[in-house]
Amino acid sequence: MSSAAAIVVPALKRHTSTVIVAHGLGDSGAGWAFLAEEFRRKSMFPETKFVFPNAPNIPITVNMGMRMPGWYDIADFGDLANRSDDEAGVLRSQKVFHTLIEDEIKSGIPTERIVLGGFSQGGAMSLMAGITNPTKLGGIFGLSCYLLLQGKIKDLVPADSPNQKTPIFMGHGDADQVVKYQWGMMTADKLKEWGWDVDFRTYRGLPHSAAPQEIEDLAQYLQARIPEQGDKGSGSL
Numbered sequence: 001m002s003s004a005a006a007i008v009v010p011a012l013k014r015h016t017s018t019v020i021v022a023h024g025l026g027d028s029g030a031g032w033a034f035l036a037e038e039f040r041r042k043s044m045f046p047e048t049k050f051v052f053p054n055a056p057n058i059p060i061t062v063n064m065g066m067r068m069p070g071w072y073d074i075a076d077f078g079d080l081a082n083r084s085d086d087e088a089g090v091l092r093s094q095k096v097f098h099t100l101i102e103d104e105i106k107s108g109i110p111t112e113r114i115v116l117g118g119f120s121q122g123g124a125m126s127l128m129a130g131i132t133n134p135t136k137l138g139g140i141f142g143l144s145c146y147l148l149l150q151g152k153i154k155d156l157v158p159a160d161s162p163n164q165k166t167p168i169f170m171g172h173g174d175a176d177q178v179v180k181y182q183w184g185m186m187t188a189d190k191l192k193e194w195g196w197d198v199d200f201r202t203y204r205g206l207p208h209s210a211a212p213q214e215i216e217d218l219a220q221y222l223q224a225r226i227p228e229q230g231d232k233g234s235g236s237l
Contacts, residue, residue: 022122117141139225173206
């Protein structure tokens with residue numbers, strides 16, 4: 001199952017960190033490239049390469065089987081606690097994200113200078129792939145998203161749980177009618193219960209989208225996780 005090549009925005013200076021951002025259902029990598037453009041406009045993260053992968057076109061059950069970019073199928077919009085996730089699709093996409101991370105490590109970027117995040121379906125995948133990644137990441141973020149494979153995900157975390165102490169940033173609008181705000185809160189609470197460090201931010205009146213304040217908060221999170229290193233940093237040329 002193929003997908004279009006990722007949108008890549010290279011670092012402006014010596015490449016010392018990478019941020020991978022996954023889009024939501026029906027969107028594309030290009031739909032989130034504005035994030036890098038916004039940061040470039042503000043002269044932020046000059047040492048960071050941004051990668052915006054594209055999900056493959058797959059049939060989506062809730063959309064009458066229509067094919068569209070998706071990281072996994074969605075059979076219903078039932079309650080978070082009782083929904084049935086497309087486990088095969090989720091695990092397939094998990095491998096995609098773990099491979100993207102491996103590729104960055106092979107290129108010379110320290111694993112703790114790599115951040116994985118996303119929006120909606122992409123955010124759900126980022127949380128799942130992030131906490132189950134075999135190497136320690138610099139950060140994990142999920143916007144307007146929820147927890148996948150609730151009954152199994154703990155079993156998929158490596159025995160040494162390298163990302164147990166990796167700070168997780170979550171943002172969610174309290175007017176979201178697509179991915180319910182309560183699902184985001186429940187996800188943050190569950191991850192905290194399991195021992196993860198989660199910073200959950202609420203955005204008043206925000207529907208299923210990203211807000212300027214949310215992007216500012218994300219930028220502050222990224223600055224703390226992958227600060228500029230200047231000439232001292234290691235990384236690829």
